[in-house]
Amino acid sequence: MRLYPAEASRRDLLQGVACAAAGAAFAAAAGAAFAKGKRSKADVEYQDTPHGIERCEICAPFLPPDQCRTVVGPVSRQGWCKIYEGA
């Protein structure tokens, strides 16, 4: 079967679209895998309020302004969870 230039261009375009979709799916999967390395808020009994003087903003894994290295965010500066690590 012989391909004419217009057909070849259409085929190339469709292949390009398929590659872009595959790339987006890979990026989404990589993001989900990263999040899986963290613990859920429910698992660590996260709360949006401090526990005494203990709170996220003075906890070692806290990443300003609202993320945590070990718990799926966002988290509040005034939040707390049971794996708190005093800095």
Ligand code: SF4
């Ligand atoms: S208290 Fe918990 S959620 Fe907050 S920063 Fe520390 S580990 Fe993360």
